[in-house]
Each structure stands twice: as structure tokens, then as C-alpha cells.
Amino acid sequence: MLENVIKTTRANEEQRFRLLIDAVVDYAIYMTDPTGIITSWNSGARRFKGYEEAEILGQHFSRFYTDQDRADGLPQRALDTAVREGRFEGEGWRVRKDGTLFWSHVVIDPIIDSQSGELLGFAKITRDLTDRKMAEETLKQSEQQFRLLVQSVTDYAIYMLDPDGQVTNWNQGAQRIKGYLPTEAIGRHFSMFYTPEDRDAGEPQRALSIAASVGRFEKKGWRVRKDGTRFMAHVVIDAIRSDTGTLLGFAKITRDITDATQAQQALEQTREALFQSQKLQAVGQLTGGIAHDFNNLLTVILGNLEIVRKRMPCDPKLAQLLDNATQGAMRGVSLTQRMLAFARRQKLTSESVELSALVRGLSGLLQSSMGPSIHIQADFAEALSPVWADVNQLELAILNLATNARDAMPHGGRIVIAADERLGSEAGPDKPMAPGRYICLSITDEGEGMDEQTLTSAVDPFFTTKGVGKGTGLGLSMVHGLAEQLGGRLTLKSQKGIGTIAELWLPVAESSAPDKAITQEPASQPVHELLVLVVDDDSLVLTSTRLLIEDLGHRVLCAPSGPQALELYEHNQDIDLVITDMAMPQMDGAQLAKLLRDKQPTLPIILATGYAERLEGFATQLPRLTKPFKQIDLVQIIGQTMK
Structure with a gap:
């Protein structure tokens, strides 16, 4: 009775176990005999492999393997391993009924009789891992492509x-970028790429600490290549x-930005040079305009002082007052000349100059001006070409530069005046000059x-580091303007506590240089009376000029503008001479002269100007009267013009 109950119970358990196995659809679970013949088949196996139970029972399980695996004896080795080790586990491609492949995870367990130890067969569990395998393959392919991509990048060190x-x-x-082969770099600390000063300052470790704490570190700095050269890197x-x-570690990307950094620096230098040029040009225009107005005022003052001196009684005290007033006005003339020099609008008379001879001629004046605590040393190249x-x-410029050098050495020292010949290309890329030969006159101090900041503003007009009342701030600006007007350049090089080098570049006097301006000997005052038309938009200058000319015994007609001057000429065809201001609104002096010459080609015309304007056409041949002028200047230019 009990035995029947046990048998029934076992039968029921086996049935429930079969039902459980058959209900599993995610795993192929089946049995084989000791030779590998399939003896059972569950729903999961039917779903995975596509065979119905009736089709597969009695077949050898090797039919699920690929032809290559069967040829290699893989099915039998799997069974042998399961018997020998008690279990076989592996992954590989298997074949479905329709011939398609799937990636499977396989476990084979031997079934041994517990009493006799006889091998009864094998239990085989197969799981379809095709999706995981494809994902792994895709990831592997992606990683491989990424590695290839990273390896092929040559513009970035990754x-x-x-x-x-x-x-x-x-x-x-x-x-x-860094010059190291993989075998030379892998395994070494990345601080090897840093400069010694950065390593001493702990920069490599600080970079890793920041990246570890905040997730990212970014900076620009100098790095060192294998050959020892440095490059600017963005890291x-x-x-x-x-x-x-x-x-787990750090990903490091380094880009060589040396060329970009140098290009940016060159661009900034160019922008700064352009800014300085525009600033000096604007200040020069302003300074030239101010000097022009000052010259008009000084013309009035000097002219009226001359007339007063002629007509006042002979009183020594009054004469002293007039002399003081005249000297003050002449100081104003000197000031405006410096302003015009900076604005490059002074009137220059250029000629071929031997610099060594000129400096030797100035040596006595220089030494007496510098004082006993200053030693002047001259160092000129042999056979130095002359300059225009x-x-x-030029003498005034040298005196200005030497005076600045002396003032920079309050306790004495040495000033070296040297000169040698150079090419325009040697001025440097940041300060380009026109091609050609130049003489570089340098004045070096030990001050x-x-x-x-001071060096940047040194040539600005009215900028001075001297105390109140000890400098006008026009010395260097005058030298700068002179050099530019002559086609040269003034450059300053200075270091705090070491000294300053002022270099005055002047063009060599080539054979094709413009001829020196021809100066005529002063002529005596014409004896006959003239009818003179004076044109000036400044009423004070107009009145002063009229009084000076009338004092010479001539008749004068006055016009405050070009159109009014033309109208006066139409009604006074017997005008002998026209003196016209150059800078006037609506119609300037050159335009007025052109219209008058169209009416009377032989009419004598004098252009009066407060600075050296650039003239064109026939106006360049007209005599010019420079403001401020005295009565003797009028006598001379009228005499020259009326010859």
C-alpha cells in the first residue's frame, strides 16, 4: 500500500516537473542520452530552435552547431568536458531550423545514476543571447571606431x-605635438610635459585636483616637447x-595654439600701432590747428609792437617794456614751432648733412650744456653716408635728446652718441619702415x-615727467614730428633702472633725393608805391598786416574772404600784388590764387601760412610768407616777388 502511494507521488512530482520545464519559454531545456541523442524537448527549445518535438527527438544535438564547429569536433568535446569536469559551460553560434544563427549560452550537466554511477545522459540548457551579443558587437565596433577616430586625430593630443x-x-x-612615441610616454607621469617652473609650483597636481573635485580643468600655458622646445597649449x-x-582616471586633450597665440599677439600689436598712429595723427591735427591760430595771434602782436616802437617817443622805460613784450612773443614763436614740428607741418629746408661733422660741431655746445658730471662719448661708423x-x-633734435638723457641722470653718467647705416627692414615687424637705406643716430644714457606706461606716452605733446615749470613736454614730440616729416622714425627703447636708447632713423641722401630748396637773397624794399590786396579771414591779422604794409608806403585793400577778394579785384584792375592767407573757409588761398591767375596770369601773389601745408600744381611755385612775420619779412618777400 505504502509503496503504491510512493510511486504515485513520484509520478505526480515527475509530471509536475515536466509541466514546469515545458512551461519555460526563455530557455531551451532538453535531455540527451549518453551519446548525445535528444530524448526530451521543451517549449523554450521549440521557440529558440524552431523544431517541433516530433522533428527533433531521436536526433543528435550536434545538428544545432555550425558546420565548422562540427568539423572541429566541438559537440563531442562539450560532452567529454561535462563528464570529466561535471559541467560544461560556454557561448557560441548555433543554427536554427531555418538556417539562421543565434548566439547562445550553453550549460551541459551529466546525469549520473546515484547508485551505480552509470552515465544516464545529459541535461542541456540553452539561452538565446543574440540581442546581448549584437549589442556587445555594436559597442565593440563603436569602441573600435572611436579608438580609430582618436588615433587618427593629429591636431589634438588625446x-x-x-x-x-x-x-x-x-x-x-x-x-x-609632443614628439614622444607611445612607448616613450605610456607609463610615465604627465608632469613631464610641464615646464620646470610649473612643476616646481605644483601645477600638474593642482590640475588633477581641480579636475577630480569639479569634474573639469581648463587652462592655457606653456608646455615642453621632447626636444626641449616650448609651445603654448590649451589644455x-x-x-x-x-x-x-x-x-578611474582622466581624459586629457591638449591643443597647440602657438601659431594662433602669436597671430593674436601680432594682431594686437598691429592694432596698438594703428591706435598710436591714429592718436598721434589726431593730436597732430589738433596741435597744428592750435599752432596756426597762435601764429595768427603772434603775427598781430609782433606787428603792432613794431608799429608802436616806430611811433612812440624815445623813452627808455617804454622801450624796455616793448622789448620784454617782443621777447615774450618770440618765446611763443618757439613754442608754436615745436608744436608744428610734432604735427609735421613745420617748414623744412632739407640738404645733405654729414652727421659725424654735425655732431663734432655740436660737441662743445653739448658738453657745456650737459655739465661736468656728464661724459659724452661719440661712436660713429666709418664712411657714414650723409642724410637729408x-x-x-636736426641740431635742435639732437640737443633735445641729449638734454633728456642728461635729465635722466641727475647724479651724472655717460651719454653715448652713435650712428650706423641700416636697412628699413631692420626696424622690426612691429614698427615697419619704407624700404631703403637709413642712418640710425642713437643717443644712449645710463639713467x-x-x-x-611712460614709454607709451613719451612722444605725446605736453607729456612730461619733469616737475612743474621744468619742461614743456614738446621735446620728444618735436623730434618725432621732425623724423616723420623727413621720412624717418624716432624709436625709444627703455628699461626701468637701466637706461634709455633714443634712435633717430633718417633716410640716406641718395642721388635721386629732392633738390635743396633754393633760397633767394633778400631784396630791398621797392621804391615805387604799390596797391596791395591783403586777404585773411582773421580780422586782427588783416588789420595788423594792413598797418605794416601802409607803414612801408603802400596802399592797401582788405578782404576777409576769397569771394570778396575776387569782387574787389574786379573793381580794381590796377592791383599790383596780392597777399592771401592760405587756410580760409569756403575758398583757401591756393584756390583764390588759381582764380586770380586765370584772370591775370602775371599777377604777383604771396601765400601767407601758419604752417607747411601740402600744395599742388602751380601753387607750389608761389612765394610763401611764414607766420608770424615781422615788417622786415614783408619787405624781403615783397622785394623778391616784385623783381
Whole structure:
């Protein structure tokens, strides 16, 4: 009775187990005999492999393997391994009924009789992992493509670091930029690429610390190649962490931005040079305009002082007052000349000048001006070519530069005046000059020197570092303007506490240089009476000029503008001479002269000007009267013009 109950119970359990196995559809579960013949088949096996139970029972399980695996004996080795080791587990491609492949995970367990130890067969569980396998393959392919991509990048150094900063891989860009082969870089600490000063300052470790704490580090700085040369780098370091937050290492990207940095610096230098040029041009225009107005005022003052001197009684006290007033006005003339020099609008008389002879001629004046604590040393190259310059203005420029050098050495020192021949290309890319030959006259002192801010403003008009009342701030600006007007350049080089070098570049006097301006000997005052038309938009200048000319015994007609001057000429055809201001609104002096010459080609015309305007056409041949002028200047130019 009990035995029947046990049998029934076992039968029921086996049936329930079969039902459970058959209900599993995610796994192929089936049995084979000891030789590999299939003896059972569940729903999962039917779904995976496509065979119905009736089709597969009695077949050898090797039919699920690929032809290559069967040829290699893989099915039998799997059974032998299961018997020998008690279990076989592996993955591989298997074949469905329709011939398609799927990736499977296989477990084979031997079934042994517990009493006799006899091998009864095998239990085989197969799982379809095709989706996972394809995802892995896709990821593997993606990773491979990414590696190929990273390796093929040559413009960026892309490599990995372990948490301690050791290099773990190395792409072609890193090899090209830094010069190291992979075998030379991998395994070494990335601080090898930093400059010694950055390593001493702890920059490499600081970069990793920031990247680890905030996730990213980015900076520009100098790095060192294998050959020891330096390059400007843009560096990004990203921390790499696992899903749990564990620091796995760092991804490091370095870009060589040396060329871009140098180009940016060159652009900034060009912009700064353009800004300085525009600033000096604007200030020059303003200064020239101010000097022009000052010259008009000084013309009035000097002219009226002359007339008063002639007509006042002979009183020594009054004469002294007039002399003081005249000297004050002449100081104003000197000031406006310096302003016009900066604005490059002074009237220059250029000629061929031997610099060595000119400096030797100035040596006595220089030494007496500098004082006993200053030692002047001359150092001129042999057979130095002459330069084209205005002798008087050049002498004044040298005196100005030497005086500045002396003032920079209050306790004495040495001033070296040297000159040699150079090409325009030697001036440097930041201060380009026109091609050609130049003489560079340099004046070097051992004085206090200038900082960058002072050096930038040194040639600006009215800028001075001297105390109140000790400098006009026009010395260097005058030298700058003179050099520019002559086609040269003034450059200043200075270091605080070391000294200053002022270089005056002047063009060599080539054979094709313009002829020296022809100066005529002063003529005596014409004896006959003239009818003179005076044109000036400044009423004070007009009145003063009229009084001076009338004092010479001539008749004068006055016009405050060009159109009114033309109208006066129409009604006074017997006008002998026209003196017209150059700078006037509506119609300037050159335009008026052209219209008058169209009416009377032989009419004598004098252009009066407060600065050296650029004239064109026939106006360049007209005599010019420079403001401020005295009565003797009128006598001379009228005499020359009326010859």
C-alpha cells in the first residue's frame, strides 16, 4: 500500500516537473542520452530552435552547431568536458531550423545514476543571447571606431591618465605635438610635459585636483616637447568615474595654439600701432590747428609792437617794456614751432648733412650744456653716408635728446652718441619702415629709464615727467614730428633702472633725393608805391598786416574772404600784388590764387601760412610768407616777388 502511494507521488512530482520545464519559454531545456541523442524537448527549445518535438527527438544535438564547429569536433568535446569536469559551460553560434544563427549560452550537466554511477545522459540548457551579443558587437565596433577616430586625430593630443597621473594611452596627435612615441610616454607621469617652473609650483597636481573635485580643468600655458622646445597649449582635463562614482582616471586633450597665440599677439600689436598712429595723427591735427591760430595771434602782436616802437617817443622805460613784450612773443614763436614740428607741418629746408661733422660741431655746445658730471662719448661708423635733413632742426633734435638723457641722470653718467647705416627692414615687424637705406643716430644714457606706461606716452605733446615749470613736454614730440616729416622714425627703447636708447632713423641722401630748396637773397624794399590786396579771414591779422604794409608806403585793400577778394579785384584792375592767407573757409588761398591767375596770369601773389601745408600744381611755385612775420619779412618777400 505504502509503496503504491510512493510511486504515485513520484509520478505526480515527475509530471509536475515536466509541466514546469515545458512551461519555460526563455530557455531551451532538453535531455540527451549518453551519446548525445535528444530524448526530451521543451517549449523554450521549440521557440529558440524552431523544431517541433516530433522533428527533433531521436536526433543528435550536434545538428544545432555550425558546420565548422562540427568539423572541429566541438559537440563531442562539450560532452567529454561535462563528464570529466561535471559541467560544461560556454557561448557560441548555433543554427536554427531555418538556417539562421543565434548566439547562445550553453550549460551541459551529466546525469549520473546515484547508485551505480552509470552515465544516464545529459541535461542541456540553452539561452538565446543574440540581442546581448549584437549589442556587445555594436559597442565593440563603436569602441573600435572611436579608438580609430582618436588615433587618427593629429591636431589634438588625446590621451588617458590613471588616477595618479600616469599616461595609459597615446594618440598620433600627442606624438606629433609632443614628439614622444607611445612607448616613450605610456607609463610615465604627465608632469613631464610641464615646464620646470610649473612643476616646481605644483601645477600638474593642482590640475588633477581641480579636475577630480569639479569634474573639469581648463587652462592655457606653456608646455615642453621632447626636444626641449616650448609651445603654448590649451589644455582640458576631464575626470572619468565609474557608475558608483569611483575615480578611474582622466581624459586629457591638449591643443597647440602657438601659431594662433602669436597671430593674436601680432594682431594686437598691429592694432596698438594703428591706435598710436591714429592718436598721434589726431593730436597732430589738433596741435597744428592750435599752432596756426597762435601764429595768427603772434603775427598781430609782433606787428603792432613794431608799429608802436616806430611811433612812440624815445623813452627808455617804454622801450624796455616793448622789448620784454617782443621777447615774450618770440618765446611763443618757439613754442608754436615745436608744436608744428610734432604735427609735421613745420617748414623744412632739407640738404645733405654729414652727421659725424654735425655732431663734432655740436660737441662743445653739448658738453657745456650737459655739465661736468656728464661724459659724452661719440661712436660713429666709418664712411657714414650723409642724410637729408634740415640742419637747424636736426641740431635742435639732437640737443633735445641729449638734454633728456642728461635729465635722466641727475647724479651724472655717460651719454653715448652713435650712428650706423641700416636697412628699413631692420626696424622690426612691429614698427615697419619704407624700404631703403637709413642712418640710425642713437643717443644712449645710463639713467633712470621708463616703465611701459611712460614709454607709451613719451612722444605725446605736453607729456612730461619733469616737475612743474621744468619742461614743456614738446621735446620728444618735436623730434618725432621732425623724423616723420623727413621720412624717418624716432624709436625709444627703455628699461626701468637701466637706461634709455633714443634712435633717430633718417633716410640716406641718395642721388635721386629732392633738390635743396633754393633760397633767394633778400631784396630791398621797392621804391615805387604799390596797391596791395591783403586777404585773411582773421580780422586782427588783416588789420595788423594792413598797418605794416601802409607803414612801408603802400596802399592797401582788405578782404576777409576769397569771394570778396575776387569782387574787389574786379573793381580794381590796377592791383599790383596780392597777399592771401592760405587756410580760409569756403575758398583757401591756393584756390583764390588759381582764380586770380586765370584772370591775370602775371599777377604777383604771396601765400601767407601758419604752417607747411601740402600744395599742388602751380601753387607750389608761389612765394610763401611764414607766420608770424615781422615788417622786415614783408619787405624781403615783397622785394623778391616784385623783381
